[in-house]
Amino acid sequence: MEQYKRSHTCGELTAAQAGERVTLNGWVHRNRNHGGVHFINLRDRYGITQVVIDEDASADLRDTAESLKYEYCIAVEGTVRRRPDSMVNTDMTTGEVEIQADTIVVLTTCETLPFMIDERSETNEDLRLKYRYLDLRSFSMQRKIKLRADVSYRVREYLGTEGFLEIETPTMIRSTPEGARDFLIPSRLNPGSFYAMPQSPQLFKQILMVSGFDKYFQLAHCFRDEDLRGDRQPEHTQVDIEMSFVDQDDIFRLIEGLMEHVFKHTLNIDLKTPFPRISYDDAMNLYGSDKPDLRFDMEMQDFNAHVPGSGFGVFESVVENGGAVKVLVAPGAAGYSRKQITDLEETAKTYGAKGLAWTKVSEEGTLEGGIGKFFTDSSEKILSELSASPGDLLLFVADSWKVSCTALGAVRKRLGSELELVEKGGATPSHFAFAWIVDFPLFEYDEEGEKWEAAHHMFTMPQAKYLDSMENDPGAVKGALYDLVCNGIELASGSIRIHDPRLQQRIFDIVGFNKEEAERRFGFLMNAFRYGAPPHGGIAPGLDRLVMLMSGESTIREVMAFPKNTQGINPMDDSPSPVDPAQLKELGLELKLPDRE
The missing domain is CATH 3.30.930.10 (Bira Bifunctional Protein; Domain 2)
Incomplete structure (x- = not known):
């Protein structure tokens, strides 16, 4: 191995090294035969370098190149040369150069892969955890x-x-x-x-x-x-x-x-x-969570003051018993279907709410649908105080203060994603x-x-x-x-x-x-x-x-390099696992396992 020890990594060669003789070690990421010319993408954790076996290379070298499969671990010796201008890859650090190989040594072979390493995101997580050593080879990991x-x-x-x-x-x-x-x-x-x-x-x-x-x-x-x-x-x-x-x-x-x-x-x-x-009380009142997502506004508001005399018995009963009615103005969501609102209601129920009331702001600036009929006379005042506009959806939870805040806060969090209120992509201070x-x-x-x-x-x-x-x-x-x-x-x-x-x-x-x-x-x-x-x-x-x-x-x-799955199991080493009875005896322990049907 000493003879084929790498002189450079697969992510550091540039045009400045053109003409130099180098040795690279890594894994076969791609192997393409283009009419007798082999292009091999050689990968390590630092990057990828393109290796070329020309048509005039020796038959043994071309046979070796032909035999290479995904994830063979190999050593390559050759000369750094500039790529033709038309073949420069600006997406790669090494995209200006390639290695004209004259020696390829297979260090170890690789069996058929359980999944393609650069397609890991499409692979079942338990399979990736079982073969975590392969998953960890991906550039993503x-x-x-x-x-x-x-x-x-x-x-x-x-x-x-x-x-x-x-x-x-x-x-x-x-x-x-x-x-x-x-x-x-x-x-x-x-x-x-x-x-x-x-x-x-x-x-x-x-x-x-x-x-x-x-x-x-x-x-x-x-x-x-x-x-x-x-x-x-x-x-x-x-x-x-x-x-x-x-x-x-x-x-x-x-x-x-x-x-x-x-x-x-x-x-x-x-x-x-x-x-x-932000105080805990304010976080719960405004966002329904003690860990609020502040990348978007959409603060929850109190609705208790508008309830007395409305004739809506559910809300009136909650207020009379010291509870809280919270409202959320979802901007531009008046087009939500009944099914979409029902899905939001299920989210609220998961956090203890008995239901999720709603009404919409019409293009004429009135409340329509849902519980809007109970607040017709005060709709102008309500819309003004809530800063609600035509095309908005109003969502309500009425329960104890804690349940109202938490349940509607969960709806707020879901809407932040559904309404794309959170900026996606990149990493900037605003993220x-x-x-x-x-x-x-x-x-x-x-x-x-x-x-x-x-x-x-x-x-x-x-x-x-x-x-x-x-x-x-x-x-x-x-x-x-x-x-x-x-x-x-x-x-x-x-x-x-x-x-x-x-x-x-x-x-x-x-x-x-x-x-x-x-x-x-x-x-x-x-x-x-x-x-x-x-x-x-x-x-x-x-x-x-x-x-x-x-x-x-x-x-x-x-x-994490070696996490457990959602059942607390590491599929790679099958832990936790039974132990030898002799080990239990040394510890003075006997197992009493639950009966299994």
């Missing part, structure tokens, strides 16, 4: 994996210049409640005891603050046993950050600087900072609409369990103005919580933490976490807080979601 590596590098670069230390925390820890199920690891040396794989490094990074490391970060692997979707995997990576002696504004400035640095040095995009700040969502509720009530729960996690600092009244009205308490969102995706979540053990115990008491349970689960953290814990806070941008966003994909599986 190599571009995204390179982007991920570049983003990781720039994250480390920026945080390093800001004085942060990268510190690893354990991946085998004590099980602690963090919102999802833990992945458990049985201990052979301690029968009956288990490690948990961390859902996040939350407790350890807080302990690092107690330890005096005031600026910590880590590209942390996190593990959650939860149902999967496009932006979830059993394991994911987050840019875990914690800082001492800071407030919320310090963290915002750091993350805005980090995003500016990453986007500039990977996509050459200049982001506009500071990012806007990335960042915002901070702030002033989240600290607690939420579990109707089924009839108790208060932490809305985020139990270590979040209440805002100062609620400290004296928390126990009296937990539902009113806002936390020092914040999310970074972009294009309808939650990119990061964080908070200022509690560092006072007495305040922490008050939070435990409100959520029904008694002292014995708190000591059992979090004793090591509470003990650390007794030894001069500094005020601190942090945040954790999701690396997978960030790269997914930057690459224009809709699932994090597309930006």
Whole structure:
């Protein structure tokens, strides 16, 4: 192999190397025989170079060229020469040149491919995951994996210049409640005891603050046993950050600087900072989501004031019982068919709504169809206040405030795509609409369990103005919580933490976490807080979601080298898989599997 070791990659040769003798290594991307002249596109992760075997080449060389199939791994020796002007390919970095080959060595052959690598997007995902090593050869995947590596590098670069230390925390820890199920690891040396794989490094990074490391970060692997979707995997990576002696504004400035640095040095995009700040209540009222897509306007509006006296009993009943009627003006959508509106209604019902009412604005500027007849007398005032125009479609949800906002917000999101309100293609600052969502509720009530729960996690600092009244009205308490969102995706979540053990115990008491349970689960953290814990806070941008966003994909599986499928299975290595009974015996475990029909 030493004799045929590459001198250049398949993506770097230009007219400047014309006349030079070179050796290339790579995979056969195309092989075309044009009347005795072979054109071979040789590919590696850097690009493609055209290799030519002329008619006057030796019979052995031409026979070798004829035998080459897709994805054979080969070495080529030859001379760089300029292509004729009529054959220059301006779409390729190497498009000005080709290699006049005099030697081809087959390094390894390739069996019949399960799918064509440059047609991966048309291939079933499970098949691509089964042969992930082939899928990863595609330029699409190599571009995204390179982007991920570049983003990781720039994250480390920026945080390093800001004085942060990268510190690893354990991946085998004590099980602690963090919102999802833990992945458990049985201990052979301690029968009956288990490690948990961390859902996040939350407790350890807080302990690092107690330890005096005031600026910590880590590209942390996190593990959650939860149902999967496009932006979830059993394991994911987050840019875990914690800082001492800071407030919320310090963290915002750091993350805005980090995003500016990453986007500039990977996509050459200049982001506009500071990012806007939107309260949780405003986000829900206006967009129906705590992660709103701000690339288009179409804000939801309150309709309660127009309901009394309308004669529409459904709306009147909701308002009388303290609920909310929300309305959305869909621009130019009056042409929607009844079936299209029914499809939108199904979206609303998915989020708890009992239905989706509608009416249209006629060309004459009146309400027609649907529930419009109930508001004929006040139509002029309604259209003025809603800024609705002829040709618009008005959509309504009437329910509790939370359901009305969430259900109509889901309809808004769908319409943003259907009405093409989001600009498509390219990557410019306008394609990335960042915002901070702030002033989240600290607690939420579990109707089924009839108790208060932490809305985020139990270590979040209440805002100062609620400290004296928390126990009296937990539902009113806002936390020092914040999310970074972009294009309808939650990119990061964080908070200022509690560092006072007495305040922490008050939070435990409100959520029904008694002292014995708190000591059992979090004793090591509470003990650390007794030894001069500094005020601190942090945040954790999701690396997978960030790269997914930057690459224009809709699932994090597309930006991970070896993801699991939607059933949590890796088709390539068939994990998870049964283990040898002897291994279970060593661990003192017996399996009791559910009965299968």
